[in-house]
Amino acid sequence: MRKRTNPQEVCSDFKRRKLSPDVKITEVTDAPKSEPGPSCVSLKSDQSKFFISNFKGTKPAPAEKDGQESLQHDQQHQTDLDSVFKMLEHNIITFVKNELKKMQNDLNPDYSECQRDEEEVFDSEEEKQRRSSRDAFRKLAVNLLRIMKQEELADCLQSKNPDPLCENTIKCNLKKKFQCVFEGIAKPGTPITLNEIYTELCITEGGIGEVNTEHEVRQIEMFSWKPNRPETAIRCENIFKVSTERDKPIRTVLTKGVAGIGKTFLTQKFTLDWAEDKTNQDVQFIFPFPFRELNLLKDKKFSLVGFIHHFFTEIKEAGIFNFKKFKVVFIFDGLDECRLPLNFHITEILTDVTESTSVDVLLTNLISGKLLPSAHIWITTRPAATNQIPAKYIDMVTEVRGFTDPKKEEYFRKRLRDKEEANTIISHIKTSRSLHIMCHIPIFCWITATVLESLLKTKQAGGKLPKTLTEMYIHFLVVQTKLKNIRYDGRAETDPLWSPASRKMIEALGKLAFEQLQKGNLIFCESDLTECGINVREASEYSGVFTQIFKEEGGVYQNKVYCFVHLSIQEFLAALYVHLTFTNSGINRLEMEQMASVQTGESLIQNFYHSAVDKALKSPNGHLDLFLRFFLGLSIPASWDLLQGLHTQTGISSQINQETVKYIKEKMNGTLSPEKSINLFHCLNELNDDSIVKEIQHHLSLGHLSKVILSPAQWSALVFILLSSKTGVDVFDLRKYSASEDALLQLLPVVKACKKAQLSGCNLTERSCEALSSILSSQSSRLRELDMSNNNLQDSGVKLLCVGLGSPQCALETLRLVDSLFQEIWIFHNNCHYFIDFKMLFLLWCKL
Template sequence: MGNIPPSRKKDPPPEESVQQGASDTQIKKTDKTKRDFTAKHRWTPEQAELRSFLKRKCQHVVEGVPHQGDARLLHDIYTDLYITQGGGGVNDEHEVRQIERASWREAAQGRPIKCSDIFTPLSGQHKRIRSVLTKGVAGIGKTVSVQKFILDWTEGETNQDICFIFPLPFRELNLMEKRKVSLVELIQHFFTQIKDPKILSSSEHKVLFIFDGLDECRLPLDFRSNPRCCDVTEPASVDVLLTNLIEGNLLPSALLWITTRPAAAGQIPPECVDQVTEIRGFNDPQKEEYFKKRISDENLASRTITHLKSSRSLFIMCHIPVFCWILVTVVERTSEKSERREMPRTLTQLYTHFLIIQTCNKKEKYTERKERDEEMIFRLGKLAFQQLEKGNLIFYEEDLRECGIDVTEASVYSGVCTQIFREEAGLCHGRVFSFVHLSIQEFLAALYVFLCFSNRERNTPDQQQTSQLSALFRAATLHDLHKTAVDLALQSENRHLDLFLRFLLGLSLESNQNLLRHLLPQTSSQSQSSEQTVQHVRQKIRDQINSDRKINLFYCLNELNQHAVVEHIDRSSGALSVEMLLPGQWETRKLKFELSEEQLYGFDLQKYIKTPEEDLTEVLSPDDVLERLVPVVMPVATSAV
């Protein structure tokens, strides 16, 4: 299960208790239990110490940001995710596109695998599984699945043929980029419990290395040019140690488990991977189970589930556990103020509410820190935008300093935005920073661009704009900004700007701007009609051959509060073409209707559909639209795109 939301009804546990997880009395009991357990399983002292260390590290899930949320026992809240045997190759599509595509797959297409069984050959496989590559989009639950695997092992539940497990996240290995160490020294640096270097070289000990977060790796991983290294005591760069471990030159008997976002999977040569698995997140029943568990008010939980099913773009995103947390945070907080308050219908509306909630001090709501909040959000947005350009989810101190963020002030990254931006101190005491989820980074990046445009006199970017995205800052009107963003997103090969585009368009709605002004009172109003942008998006839908790109443009219309139906009238032939997104399927449908000259005159499709803003009680599906059109027009041809 991915990161779960923090409970606002409990005070965060002291950092000491989160790390140790017990009082002095409990520690004594734990030590006795550990000795009994060690004797039962005949573990060596080093094995016992390592297991005890890893258990303390893995048994709790700190909900939200480390050291600020509630620590819950992993066993109490863990829900198995859908893990399947994956295919090879690299998928560089935007991750939301992958989630949306995966949501229409039949479960039967995959072969479910338990997390504890990823090194077990599947039926029909006869080779030994040495290395496993697990793919999954950001926030889908890769790291927590690793945590569950380790915890079950420490408790003697599964994989007891493994003697030692060494989890080495890439975000921490990055901090040792300039050091030369042997593999033994590297292990002893992270795991002080390991005293005997012979452990790594002995064939009697089965060892598993877990490299979590390949997409966060800033090491070159040059498999072609790196020198060969076969001696665990030979000093080398961390990059060389990793490539030789993965290739099997170092410790060929060791097991390897690498997790990554899909776009980074290509960094590992296919011949070095014995099995590829994929974590697909929550299926539809698990989504409902999650909300019933997390929302204590049964009526609110039921209303939330019903609402989500009426909003395809939100319901699809709920495949990602972190997104479910964001949604629950907003639903619970907004329901406290008014039971009749409208639930968010678009991604932009949801994330705007989330930003306001997380920057609101419980005791001093919008009183003394308005200017500080505005400046902080702008700097975080600048960081989000710059790192989005570079494709980075993980940042380091120098990245923050470039954006004017003082890394020595805890309030800079936690006091103001407690659940948006986080710092982690790794095993080697380095400082690693990230947004809680990629979608939050994309929202803040879009907000940064919008703020630069709306307050150009104060917020002109001070850096040299030489990238392709620099064209956004030269836009003279809001429509120019939108048109440029749409065109840049369509030119992107891997669609990495798709969600950024949805947010940027959504921020132009007056309703979302009104929400933002509670938080950013100095933001200039951009009340310019979005009709030009709507027409531009619709024209792009008509021009696009690629169905995937069309679908994202339909979702862009949704962010602009326009029903995702596009019509075109050919007055010379008297034909009406209607294109729409099919509910529950990964395709669009195009239909043609023949109109009489009288019907053609002044035809307005909007008369037959309603936007969510016009009628909150009724959201028409494309089939509903067609039903209303039947009395008016006569279909002569139907085709699916």
């Protein structure tokens, strides 16, 4: 390794001494014109250095007082300096020529890689010097090309030789950002790495279809009815990989999934694996952007280049101004949280990456492919927001289904170090249908692990672990409050849990949760907190319940936004707030206009619970379903015992609870949709009442259910039992229960959840065809085989079936539709086959 010298010392040395006449300077010769020049100039290369011979053997001449000899010395020094710089000039010119020749070859599409000379191998220090000189010259060349208005050549040269330091810096920063995760918030000193806790999620491909606006717990329950999913799973790292069934590349992917299902973790895992050089190394840059942060730039203007430079200063420092030649992935996480006016219909067209515009126009043009069409786009969203982007701009839609049953167990084994505790928790959640369903959601697995781990260690439950959602969330609130008391207030574990300050904070958080739930808001600003009397610093101390979700990097962000860890926590606190307000002041927050004070005592309390049931049933798409479960679960004495100290009342009498159960059963005997009836069964479960379910189970065990006249509530109970079975519903035979159209219409959720439905000879009419057509056109339907033979469907009924069969969402593979008077025939369509009689052939074929 060459010893470094101080440039100032060299300069002063030239002034002090002259070179000996014996010094020889070896010049660099030009590279042969017939061959491409070397990639760079090396200090060790014969073509790129000069040698000063006998330099050590020369001695400076003794100092002369004679002016003439001094002048000769100065002239000799100048001659030596001129010679060195002449050689330096020659070497620089040679270096430039060789590098320019190589750049020209890089830009020449007809010049193959094999024509280029092999580069020399250097030691690490020399390699750094070589690369540094070469990269600096490349940057200079790119900048000069831009000055010459040769933007295309500049971009191409830059893309051919991306700055490795820039890419490595971005990867390093992304690793720091995503390698640790916070479920709620990690304990101080014990960070959890993403790779340590990440459990593979179920991701499937599916079209956008209709927007599912049902409450997300309903959607999770629908997924739980599909233990043997027929869809092909997609691995996270292959999200942009083209399958053999596709004939065009995938540019834009939309990934949907309910809140807390793991969409953000999925994008973080994708980015981290790339940053750690594990996957997708053909990608040069990944740029992740959460919509909740982009909302803060609503009034700003950027060009695409400026937008990237704003968030990634490494790109700006590297001098990268165009990304057309790079393979780039943009990740936009949380479309449902977007507050920008994304208008894809009247937005101005933008194609220039250097032209400034508003952030919403920038995003719409980027997503639609008008701006930087070479980029890959990955967008995540909750299901209700999928229609914000027109389907024509989406190449593939995927859905995150959460954990499969085996992955639930894997998560708990990773999350809990103690194997015995993990086994206990896994066994416990299997005993409760509600808990087992909710554990499809990763965030609920974290809540469950947090609660049960604490209870098993402290033995607080006295050997009894929570079996209902309400009990689980009450324990979660208790655990978080206790952590807050110990961590921030310095209180002992044996001190009373609910201090005046903590009671005030829970009430304020509950008020915020309820008021924002009424408005449909999941994201709040600081003014929302202030209106509810919340101190921001104090609220953030309830780390698992309330999380500050903003970044303070580079002083970019002016505002702060907030949310609860999960929608279910917001709904629980909202229900708790309504309860506490009623018990403390007698005010029913669910009533728009308070009832006259003529009601007193038990009648007032009964109306309180009845009004909650009525309000939830009137709520479109079940948006208050989970709120109602929590609300009713908070009424039982066991819940009040767990919250002792937070309220002044001792609990609700058993008589009131019985009246509530009776009121719910009356509602179930009315004209409710199957989904609302199923939710009321969950409500009865929260109230510890399973009488209707036991009645149906008794009839099923005797095997004479088809001979019993069931009430609507009992039909709903049958649906609940069939869908709650551990094995799921694969084959549904209507004749086992009742071979009638009325029975089919009651059991439609079971038909939707099964793989094969046997409806032959069940006296079905056009009315049944209309209902089944709706199931066939639903993307959430699991139905693959349908037998409707020997029914009086008429031509009109077949026409209705054709509507469902013609839907893009229809996944039916086999339809048997034949009358005993006609011969069976086959129809092949899109790899599916249909049995049909001659009379109906023309109608169905025309529709298909």
